[in-house]
Amino acid sequence: MAEEGLWYVVHTYSGYENKVAQNLETLVENRRLHDLIQEVKVPTEIVPEIKDGVKREVERKLFPGYVLVKMVMTDDSWYVVRNTRGVTGFVGPSSKPIPLTQAEVDALGVETHEAQVDYKVGDNVEVTAGPLEGFIGLVEEIDMEKQKVKVKVSMFGRETSAELDLSQVKPL
Template structure:
């Protein structure tokens, strides 16, 4: 690990002792703050989901770790950042070969929902769009609604003299 590897912050998966995920995340955030390493280590997350739990006849929402034993770290991989994360109490190592941790792919990051990315669209409700792929490829429709969270667009397509609604991904349509 002689040279700095990359200048772009990527998401890496860090393996921890089971039950130490929150402590590792807290320790890493403290180290980053104290040593002013915000340009190297950008974000630390322990992915959780809310699940219903019934205790004493009462239902309440409880956080459950999606990946017990793992913490996600968005960082610029350098010798210094690798050393800091690797030697944080509770960390057993990075996911990947020991000499070169493997960052998550953009597809994996999207599926995990750890990175919130702004989506800019070239169309709005009421605009005409052309469908680029799928069973309706080549058809032109009118945008009825846009769901940025699900990355879906609702389009009304005129087929065989009838208006037919279709829900498509953002990538399946382009503005006219």
């Protein structure tokens, strides 16, 4: 079983993020380094942009000049990443790479964890987090792609629908 890698932040020349990610993936493929360098990401977001009076959705880099790499840190993996064209170094004090903490990884939304759903539409669930914590609700809809669940709760004598993360509810 291969060792689980940690996420590191790699600094690149501005505008070279996608090229660096592509070069790294090619190197991993060619040198069969899958167990050392497990994932390469350039975090992006979709934002609306108005150009010439036309609104359209564009993909924008969240951290220009940076690439996230999930890897097992060894002399070999460090050397491969450090010497990839366009890479200027790892983020960390005195060129010593420091992995992201699990809290940082979660906050960045780099890894998506598939939530286990052991309830179905029509089941009663308890809300375990957020402003509705402690409420009991009826599952109306489950969206696995967005990792959301729509729950109808009774508040102040009224039925109210709320969209929650799958991790915010548990079956009764």
